[in-house]
Amino acid sequence: MDRNETTVSPFGIETTQGGDAYEATGQMIWNDVRDVLRDKVAGSEFSRWIEDLRLVAEHDGAMILAARDLLAFDRVSSQHLRVIEKLWAAADPAERTLKLVCWRNAPSDLRDLVNDPWAAPAVQVQEAPQAAVSTGAGPAMTFDTLVTGPSNEIAVTMAKRIAAGLPAGTATTLIYGPPGTGKTHLMQALRQETARRDPARKIVYLTAEEFMSAYLDGVKARDTGDLKKRLRAASILLIDDLHRIAGKPGTEAELYQNIREVTSNGGQVVLVGDSAPGETAGFGQRMRSEIKGATAVEVALPDSGMRLEILTRLAGHIAETHPAFVLTEEMMQRLNNGIRGPGRELTGAVWSLYTEAGFGERAPTMEMLDRIIRRHAGEQREPSIEVIKRATLKVFPIAKSDLEGPSKMRGFVYPRQIAMYLCRTMTRKSFPQIGRAFGKRDHTTVLYAYRRMDGDLGKDQELACDISKVQAVIHELMESGQI
DSSP: OOTTOOEEOTTSOEEOTTSHHHHHHHHHHHHHHHHHHHHHSOHHHIIIIITTOEEEEEETTEEEEEESSHHHHHHHHHHTHHHHHHHHHHHOTTOOEEEEEEGGGSOHHHHHHSOOTTOOOOOOOOBOOSSOOBOTTSOBOSTTTSOOSTTTHHHHHHHHHHHHTOOOSSSEEEEEOOTTSSHHHHHHHHHHHHHHHOTTSOEEEEEHHHHHHHHHHHHHTTOOHHHHHHHHTOSEEEEEOGGGGTTOHHHHHHHHHHHHHHHHTTOEEEEEESSOGGGOOSOOHHHHHHHHTSEEEEOOOOOHHHHHHHHHHHHHHHHHHOTTOOOOHHHHHHHHHHOOSOHHHHHHHHHHHHHHTTTTTSOOOHHHHHHHHHHHHOSOOOOOHHHHHHHHHHHSOOOHHHHHSOOOOHHHHHHHHHHHHHHHHHSOOOHHHHHHHTTSOOHHHHHHHHHHHHHHHTTOHHHHHHHHHHHHHHHHHHHTTOO
């Protein structure tokens, strides 16, 4: 190639004098100038006007900086061009002039030489998978691995009906609930089950962030046709984290149009969000109407039984490849009571325990477990003896006088000993202090109750369950401020 032959770089920059040197230098200089401007210009001003500029070519002895339209050209010319020119002059060793043009009004020979600087690659939308989705080392997200119970059974039944092609209410379904309660697991299970039952059905799954990114890429390329074509051909369109689109009118309008097209063509749309239809905020009137007109099903926080099942399944899954990683019944009860958030927080604690135990190579201990609970749940407030008594009376149908009185009937002694045991394990009270709170008993009575409960806990499942119930009520009372 002749030394002065004109070339166009992969960046769209026309270069001369050997090309490669200026190709790298021009784009690198502009990147440096832009980084300086990012610190000098207000964030909204930078993102609206500066970030969208493109260094497109070296043309007629000048480096050409392009603004997308006349509005951007006028704004940059009046507010920022002088600073940009000074920064460029200070940074360019070749001392080239920098010229700003409006791309829509750029000379025809420049437009013929350089492709659209804002052109984006074809938008890619994630479709039905070939294999079950797994989260890292965790089990695949299928209906078989999803713990089902009172908090999610209606939503699971709904998802299975959609996957089977059975009637499921309206063409649009909203599945809502707090973060971390398994909604994404449910969507992935629906997706897998649909593909297994009928591979011919076209499934499109997108998070709100993915949809927004695909839409904005299409807008920048001035062509959202590919996105529309892919979504509107869906038999089932799944949109996760719907709430993330709230407050973005353009993206919301595009999603709304695609939802209407899918449903009018006989397809099913499943939206997943954090809020019930009547509590959804940040959307325009049409989208709010669409959400309120959907068949809505809730996924709530799991109950104690579901939480224990989540722990049991995950511990078993890890133990398949790490036999030393064994969680005893007592450990799972303590995890269940210590981590009070949704299932995601519970599984996060188990994986933290796994790393604490040498990535499953050693048996976990109670000391490890207590560290993990403190790490995930923070330092727990200590309940008072009165709160423990109140919780015990909520679980067992006896009077406070029976709990504190002298009766030796098993129906009174059993809950009394549980309460004494929890007073000792959940507070820093001494045996004599606990004894005085239970009818001025001698400390040896409390010591006997503690040793009996502690000795039976590992082998008496009913006792472990009853203690867990009282602990759960204690936490509920404390979280509600009743301390």
